[in-house]
Amino acid sequence: MRFFxxxxxxxxxxxxxxxxxxxxxxxxxxxxxxxxxxxxxxxPIIGCGRTDSGVHAKKFYFHFDSELEWTDRIxxxxxxxxxDIAIQNIFKVDEGAHARFDATRRDYNYLLHTYKDPFLRGxxxxxxxxxxxxxxxEAAELxxxxxxxxxxxxxxxxxxxxxCELFISEWKEVEPGKYIYHISANRFLRGMVxxxxxxxxxxxxxxxxxxxxxSALNQKLTLDRAWSVPAHGLYLTDVxxxxxxx
Numbered sequence: 001m002r003f004f005x006x007x008x009x010x011x012x013x014x015x016x017x018x019x020x021x022x023x024x025x026x027x028x029x030x031x032x033x034x035x036x037x038x039x040x041x042x043x044p045i046i047g048c049g050r051t052d053s054g055v056h057a058k059k060f061y062f063h064f065d066s067e068l069e070w071t072d073r074i075x076x077x078x079x080x081x082x083x084d085i086a087i088q089n090i091f092k093v094d095e096g097a098h099a100r101f102d103a104t105r106r107d108y109n110y111l112l113h114t115y116k117d118p119f120l121r122g123x124x125x126x127x128x129x130x131x132x133x134x135x136x137x138e139a140a141e142l143x144x145x146x147x148x149x150x151x152x153x154x155x156x157x158x159x160x161x162x163x164c165e166l167f168i169s170e171w172k173e174v175e176p177g178k179y180i181y182h183i184s185a186n187r188f189l190r191g192m193v194x195x196x197x198x199x200x201x202x203x204x205x206x207x208x209x210x211x212x213x214x215s216a217l218n219q220k221l222t223l224d225r226a227w228s229v230p231a232h233g234l235y236l237t238d239v240x241x242x243x244x245x246x
Contacts, residue, residue, distance in 0.1 A: 002097055003070050004063050005045075006089040006246055007031075009056065012232065013084055013120045017060075018052045018111055027051075027085060031062070036082035039068055048099045049106065052191070054231035056123070063099040077081040085125045089246060097243065105167065106188060107238035110181040111195045111231070123234035124178070131179060132204035133171055139203040139222050140181065142210060142217075143196065150220040151213075152199070154191035154228075160221075162189055171200070184238075198227030 016026035019032070028045060035043040047062040070090050077087045111124035114131050143166055150162045153224075166183040181197055202208035208225050216223050 001067065001069075002063055002093050002095050004061055004091055004093045004097065004099060004244070004246075005070075007060050007062070008058050008086045008088060009060065010084040010123075011051060011054050011056045014053065015053070017047050017049070017051045023106070025074075030081055031077075031242045034077050035064065037077055037080055038073060038110045039066065040067070040102065041096050044066060044165040046099050047190075048103050049165065049236065050190075051234075051236060052231050055236070056232075057158075059235040060236055061099045061103075061217070061239055061241075063093065064079075064095065077141060092113045094202075097241075100209070102241050102243075103187075103239050104242055105184060105186055105238070106236065107182065107184040108193045109167075109235045109237050110183075110193060111233045112179045112181070112197075113176045113177055125230050126202070129205060131201075133179065135204045136137050136181075136200040138197075138198040138210060139212075140171055140183075142213060143169045146217050148217070149189055149192060151216045151222060152195040153189035154195070158188060164188060164192075169196055177215060193234060194228040194231065195226060197229045197233075199223060201229065202227055 004032060009027055014027050017027045017030045019026050028047060032043065032045055043066055045062045047061060051057060071092065074087050074090055080182065081087060087178045112127050113124050114127050116126065139187055145161050147165060149164050153162050165186045168182055171179055171181050175178050181194055188230040202225055203210065
């Protein structure tokens with residue numbers, strides 16, 4: 001039987017989603033250990049993506065195969081995964097369902113605040129300069145004209161192409177001094193969202209022009225002033241599948 005699992009996690013104390021051959025703690029490794037403790041078997045899991053170290057998720061899916069029934073084991077898994085991972089739902093799917101390849105849309109938010117607040121530390125980026133909402137939105141809207149995002153892809157990636165279909169790219173002020181960048185697409189490249197946020201902030205600060213960004217996108221070149229903002233402001237907020245209404 002194949003199972004899909006919906007989880008949420010705070011990425012602060014993890015070295016990203018994917019298990020690594022080093023002495024670090026990852027979300028995948030933590031969950032696989034919990035599955036092994038309950039089942040006594042090695043049950044590899046496949047995630048819907050590979051969030052980087054420090055990145056959070058409000059909705060994340062993974063799948064695994066098992067001969068045991070798991071839909072009634074949410075409490076048991078939660079007790080083994082620690083405070084920073086929440087198992088929210090477990091359900092059976094068809095054997096061919098795939099958490100990564102079947103996703104049709106993913107949404108990210110990047111949280112930013114412009115005033116000092118110790119309760120936001122590690123959960124939102126403290127941007128100590130003046131934030132220009134209008135100019136950042138001009139930069140965000142420009143991206144909707146493009147489908148190739150080579151400009152916003154980290155090097156050493158194994159993807160076969162760098163085309164993404166963007167559905168949403170916008171900044172909003174949710175309350176005085178607190179801002180959210182919302183981006184939605186059918187897929188994302190490695191490091192793409194954090195590089196886009198950095199580009200928007202550089203536009204807002206006048207360190208980069210829209211013309212420079214447009215030229216880089218047209219020529220599929222990396223920006224001279226490329227800036228990947230800190231990971232702790234980034235959240236995966238939604239993943240959608242054609243066969244799920246979860």
